[in-house]
Amino acid sequence: MKPLAISKLYKACKLKEFEFTSTRNLEPLEEIVGQNRAQEAVRFAMAMPHGGYNIYAVGRNGLGKRTMMLRYLNRHAEDRQPPADWCYVANFDEPRSPRVLQLPPGLGYTLKQDMEKLMSRLVKAIPQAFDSDTFLERAESLKNEYSKLQEDELERVAKQAKRKNVSLTMSTPGGYRLVAMHGDQPHTAETFAELTEEERKQFEDVINRLEKKLRRVLRKVGDWEQEYTDKFQLLNQETVESVSGNLIDALQKKYRAHTPVVDYLKGVRADITENLDIFLEDSDEQAAFAYAALDRKMPRRYQVNLLVHRKKEEEVPVVVEDNPTYHNLFGYVENVTYKGTVFTDFSLIRPGSLHKANGGYLLMDAIKVLEQPFVWDGLKRALRSRTMQINSLERELTLSGTISLEPEAIPLQVKLILFGDRETWLLLQNYDPEFSELFRVTADFENEMYRTPESQHMYAKFLASLVVEKELLHLDRQAVARTIEYSSRMAEHQDRLSLHAADVANLLRESDYWARQSGANMIHRPHVEQALSSARYRSSRIRDQYYASIRDGSTMLSTHGAVVGQINALSVLSTGGFEFGMPARVTATCHYGDGDVIDIERDVKLGGTIHSKGVMILSSFLASHFGHTDPMHLSASLTFEQSYGEVDGDSASLAELCVLLSSLAKVPIRQDLAVTGSINQFGQVQPVGGVNEKIEGFFETCSIQGLTGTQGAVIPATNVQNLMLDKDVLDAVKSGQFSVYSVRTVQEAVELLTGKPAGQPNRQGRYPRGTLFGIIQKRLEGLREHERHEAQLERKSEGA
Template sequence: MKPLPLHQLYKACVLKDLPFKSTRQLEPLAEIVGQNRAQEAVRFALAMPHGGYNVYAVGRNGLGKRTMMLRYLEHHVDTEQQSHDWCYVANFEDPRSPTLLKLPAGQGAQLRQDMDKLMTRLVKVIPQTFDSDSFVERAEQLKNEYGKKQEDALEKVASQARKKKVSLTVTTPGGYRLVAMNGEEPHTAETFEALSDTEKNRFEQAIDKLEKQLRQALRKIADWEQEYADKQQALNQETLEGIIGHQFDELVARYAGLPDVVAYLNAVRADLAENLDIFLDDGEEQAAIAYASLDKKMPRRYLINLLVHQKTNEVPVIVEDNPTYHNLFGYVENVTYKGTVFTDFSLIRPGSLHKANGGYLLMDAIKVLEQPFVWDGLKRALRARALQINSLEREMTLSGTISIEPEAVPLEVKIVLFGDRETWLLLQEYDPEFAELFRVTADFENEMYRTDDSQLLYAKFIASLVNEKKLLHCTHKAVARVIEHSARMAEHQDRLSLHAADIANLLRESDYWARQAQAKMISDVHVERALESARYRSSRIRDQFYDSIRDGTTLVSTTGRCVGQVNALSVLSTGGYEFGLSNRVTATCYYGDGGVMDIERDVKLGGNIHSKGVMILTSWLSSRFAVDDPMHLSASLTFEQNYGEVDGDSASLAELVALVSSLSGVPVRQELAITGSVNQFGEVQPIGGVNEKVEGFFVTCQLKGGLTGDQGVIVPATNVQNLMLDSDVVEAVRKGRFAVYAVTHVEEAITLLLGRPAGKADDKGRYPKQSVFGIIQQRLEKMRENERQEQARLEHKDPSIH
């Protein structure tokens, strides 16, 4: 068999297919590269006006789902969609239930500014006005009028009392008493008891009549007091109107199109007259509370708590990296004043859902599920389409602290959750509400097809990363090298990896090396330097394995021949870095019942898939050599110097060749290594990590005395499309110092490794005598003949034996 030609070992990016000199000439990509399916799902979800059409973005971490989603939203959100400002204000009728105001975007800040100006003016003007001579004079006049009426009414009763020798005395403020007089002094109990019965009766009758007159007088006084209070209130209202009436009229006219705001302004207008003491008192308590809560020093009763402020014609797109309960749903702050915990509507703070209201909220699904009560709260808010601010303490305990209950905010938001497929499947399985609330799944691809058009598209994607990360621009050779590396990451010559995080990291590191070299642009040399640096940083464990090969601790042969010994290949992963290693697989044969003992399985170091592979190759052997008669040769298989678990079936082809070599006694060429799995029909099936495996044996050959020109690796023919080998391997193949072979069937691999034809059966099922299978067939037939002769000898000696 001929080795694979160079063009099948590495698919280079043809520079003429890239019609630009550098990424500076490319327009950055605004779309989601290679994610047409996910893009269509997102477009559909965002266009649906109904509830429940939230998005779960499925894909591996590092695919750039968030970045791509943000880029898509930046260019495709409906800018005609009206966003709003949300404010909480005092509810003068029920202070525990603050009122919610909804305003067009930008007007919330304007309303707060208008009220701040108004209150700042009132804090100065009201004390001045109500301490002015004109107001004090009018207030004193009202007070004197009321006092005069009160005095006249009481004096009339007192005058009647004096005529009947009774005194009207004041006991408490507003309390009066009628006392019989003994001259100039009130009667004591003793002097009153000394009076005659006629005198006593006269006093008692007089006092009864006077009490009726007093009660009538006090009722009039109470009416006059209410009249005085009403007149004082009217005076206050009139004075206030003189100060602020025109300003309130202007505000009402300005917000005439917002009935809720107008109603609030009118409520403030009416409340001011009833709460002038807020402005006239010293205000130390208000100042202390304002200081403790970091608010302005002004009457808190009339503050505008601008919960959410949006810019005009901008749809909010919020990314919440820490979706705790408070961060998501908002909370109510508390301040402590003189040992008392205090809160009010001005201490309500927004969450991410408030800020994203009318737009989009992006979160990581795992982080949402990790936080207590967040997932249930999110589902509740989406179902009710309303956002209620509840303290987490009330959610977690049976007894709630006294707090306020703000009016719920109407919620109109699209949620985008980012997560892996396992989390998505678990939610689908165990949460029946999930499918109802997240009806759209944006399934992100790991790879895209590699064509001339897609390579240009990928180049624009690289240009967008360069612009976004503010890196040096790339030459077309650097872009070609990144594209080739992307195909290597995808493990396919005709695929490109969409793992944006890895590409972004490569570009950042290439930018670093370009700047170190004081280059003006990133070239292919800098990209190669970045790749080498990344490999070196991650290859300490690999180098330890290679050291064991170099010093002979790990037994590997790359020259000569040996019966039942094959160089198999495996891939090890150390935290994101993968490399290939050579593993010696050996097989031995002995007289038995034809079974194959898998030592790895018997000592519980073999995984299920590996055990399955051994069973399949056992089945293949039986189908070849034990169709009519049993095999009297058994075999054992093992990975030499393996002290960890083995899984996967990529070594089953190597194990099969080792068994065939042991059964036939034909030695195996040690300068070749092999990888691949087999099925029951002897077809060679593809495996993973083919590039790392080839490169691993290539390095092994270099470490074990250097390349001889006879060495190489046998891979499944179906894996040829996955080859994107390192430049050192390709160069060695070009010089004829190394080779890569592709096989489709077991017989081809046996022929290559054992150096003679495997053999093809004729019509009678006979294999050529000098072929590998012919040698095995002859050996088994000889053993069967010996078995028959032994059986006949025993029967002749003892006829009872059958």
């Protein structure tokens, strides 16, 4: 069997296919590279005007889902109408329910500025108007007019009473009393008792008549007082109107196209008159409250709380919320503590990410959303109702009965984009019936893309976009070629390119660092190689410790000679994102028994379920080839030597079957070859993962113990397309120091490992003599003959 040609071990980029000299000559890619399916899903969701067409972006971390989505949205979001400004203002009829104003972009800020200018003028002008001589004279005149009317009426009653020898006196403020007089002094109880019955009766009649008249007068005085109050209020209104009327009229004219604003200004006009104390009384307490609220603008009652402000030229909002807590998402109402009392008002309402993204797009991580208490339910409620209601979390939890605000709900029109892995997506699909209704679009991101000359050119543009975005040095075409080859290595396929943008971006950053360290003005291939080497060195401490154990002999491996029942299997160990090949010795022993294959790893609970499945499959292969007519009287045991942790996966099943066949036939296996691959029940070799790391791991082991020129690795033929080996291995293959073989069946593998033909059965199921399977068949027949002989002897002894 011939080893693989060097061209099969690595697929290099052909520089002649690149029409550019560096990424400086390329237009940065603005689309989502290699994500046509996800891009179509996003385009469809953006175009759908109906509710429920939110997006769940599925893909593993590091694919650059967020970056690619932001790039796409920033390019295409301008197709939608610009969102509105949102303001909260006082509700003069119901203070606990502030009103919301929806205004065109930029107008909310203008209204806020106009109201602040208006209030700053009125705060000065209104007190001045009420301190003016004109107002004071009119107020004094009005007061004197009604005071004279009151005094005249009461004086008439008093004179009439005096003629009847009765005095009218004021007993309480606003209360009057009629008293019978005894000369110049009021009658006492004693003097009144000394009067005759007729005199007392006369006084009582007079006082009763006078009381009736006094009540009529007092009612008239009360009407005059109300009339005075109304006229004084009218005077106040005229005074306020003389100061504020023209200013508010100008604002109403300015905002006449916006009915809600005009209605609000009308309410402000009426409320100023009803709450003149805000402008006229000492405002020290209000100033202290404003200071506690970190807001010095006065008065707060007429402020405009600009919740969301858009510039006129601003595009549709694209908001990323990295910490989707309840308050960060839905907004909240702040409280101010003043003199031990907690206050709040509409000016302390604060927006959340949903408010900022309203009319646009909100991007969040699904796991972070699900981790926050009550956020997922609140989010679904908002999406269903298409409104945003600001409620305190304490109220949601019913932990506090504190009186708070109930702001008017804001209409919600947002496209929500969640990023998450497939497991989370499946859990939501299975356990949340509302999820499918609210997130009808799934953007399924690819891990890889096909590698063709056209896609390589597109990938080069993707690299150019990363260079521009990260402000890195540009790459020459050899550096681009090396990066593309590294991408194929990450994809573990010669005809694929990895779309794991995080790894590619990290490689470019580190290459940029080494290029700048060397004083270069562009990233060249050696800088990329140095970045890869440096990253490998930083992560390879455990790998180096393992290879050191091979070097000092504490890990027992042999890369020379041939041994019965012993083989080198290839495995991969992952340590925090860094993977390396780790050769392991697998041994097998045979003994007389009932045909079982004992998996020591499984029996001691160090074997995973997939590994146990692989052992059962090779047991089935043995039974179908050597025990289809008679039972096998030879049992075997398998183990990974010097393995003290769990073993899983079926990539060693080919090696395990080969070593079992060696033990059954007592034919030695070459130790200068290492094997990886899984098998099915028909003996076909199936592909496995990590084939590059496995080959490189055995090559390193052979280098430590000395290269002989006969050493090599055996892999499944279906894994040849996955080969993107390191330069050290390629150089050794070129110089004839190392080889890589591919096999399709178990028969090809054992022939390469043992040097003997496996053998093909004839019509009677007999394998030719001298073949590996023929040797095993002969040995098993001998054991069966021995078993029959023993059975005959046993029957004879029982008959005797």
